[in-house]
Amino acid sequence: MVASPEDAFVAFDGVQKSYDGETLVVKDLNLFISKGEFVTMLGPSGSGKTTCLMMLAGFETATTGDIRLDGKPINNIPPHKRGIGMVFQNYALFPHMTVGENLAFPLEVRKMSKADREAKVMRALDMVQMGEFAGRRPAQLSGGQQQRIALARALVFEPELVLMDEPLGALDKQLREHMQFEIKHIHERLGVTVVYVTHDQSEALTMSDRVAVFDDGRIQQLAPPEDLYERPENSFVAQFIGENNKLSGKITAREGDTVNVQFANGENCSALAVNCGDVGDETLLSIRPERVVIDGPADHNSVDAKVLELIYLGDHIRCRVNVHGNEDFIVKVPNAAGHKHLVVGETTRLTWAREDCRALDAA
Template identity: 60%
Template structure:
């Protein structure tokens, strides 16, 4: 196995010597990988990024970059570019001067600086804006300049802390693809922090999900969505129905779950399940079908509680399997099929579309 480009080994971080905001972090990142650290506020993701940048020091454990320990190396000697949410551009400088600033600090010659600035601005499609000042730019343009400034000194790693948080939805989605495509062209390592799960799924090679200072799971976006390791990941990544039950049978990789109303559901079995234990069954709203045929393994009657129109699709909230709030996502073309709350409908899903997870 190749040596990881970034490695956290047994890293813990405490600000008061008692409470840990990062607990026992072991994390390896391959060369050229785009890794996103995802989690709610206070989960430890930003502290992890700040330790990698050198703005925070680990209380315990080691951090290596390109095979060298960097725990005690100051930030300016780590050859890392950083992009923050507020962009941190100097208002009194032009775009060109802002981008050139890291090279000025490194005492690069004028000719080489000019060429590097031109190349960096060209990467983010902002070469014609060199003489403007930050207050003459839109939020998306400022974000591009901050990214060019982080790239101009050719760092071995780019760190991004909620860089798109200040942008509106449409521009945010556009910039997600811009950053993803730039990463693809350059092949540079990116470690990206966000609390937006959609953003993480869109951009990343892998996503590390944090909660309460602990890395809950790290996997590809597809694996996180389809095979969450625990109930927290299942509910944090995308939308999931969570149905409580008890394991009544385990057969290889599958199991049968009895819910509060006595319904029996066939599902994939997560790690750590035992017969007779309580479990949470997770099921994506888009995997539930309506008017399921009689031979469908999981087929139940449900009562409509609420219909919510979303333009391109319809959301149904129903009572089923002892759960008061099961959500179903269906195409908007079916909107006329449902007349009122209180109607009974038949729903179903395949065993492979739901997963029973052990309670932590």
């Protein structure tokens, strides 16, 4: 359930951040997260996402606005008193301590008895399938194992909120993908609230209940993964999330939620009016590669395209074509019976449905 400002477990209310008193790196942030939700802050470097996480953790202070946790303002509460679990990319494990001692440390700080500490440490290690490693030191573990221990340490004192800052960035692709599902399943089992920061869009789509896409210090769109991909609200989100084809044109007619767009060569295209201007304005059309069909239905939009490159990827052929001078237009042709076999250099006809084509801001 999407949180409202009143019932949000984590709330950023009108938050702004400036380091020099002039330039805002976070601008008028309003973000409300429900208890038990997994929300990812996604964006390119310098977009403001990590600064938001650091303000929530208490390592940075908001210039203006309020940050609340479970209804209580935390702007002036130091990090160690916020009761938040943290997982970083560099693991931040104590090298001179064993795995068990690393996990016991946050419990000792909380004056927990030895028996309770031992029980909680073993429970947390079992949660990440590292129970037999309690006596080892971090240097004796692989990168993936160290990251599991860092995750267990963040969960060992049973916080209601866990923050993760690019925690899988140092892992290889296969291990990273495996850990994505591990973290997702742990979240589902525990019901803990997670705020996760990454620049990896596939990671965000795989793990999150909702994703906040950041650019230039602002949330460009906040939505579940499927909505972000299928229904981007502006050209930045369309380009940043997944692979996307874009074509420029001018709006020549508008009726309800449909616009007619004319390309420079005079051809026309029908599209959903999502975030575009009026008749006479420039717009940018967004079409996902898998929604483009070769020689599709006659009532669909259609354009001529010259085949430039074919790449075999097993389940599909990635076809790069030239459409109206755009040489990076991609078509994903299923590698299955009944689909046309293309040849580099030939001209073919591409088609797509109006509902798969979104008219967005020209920027």
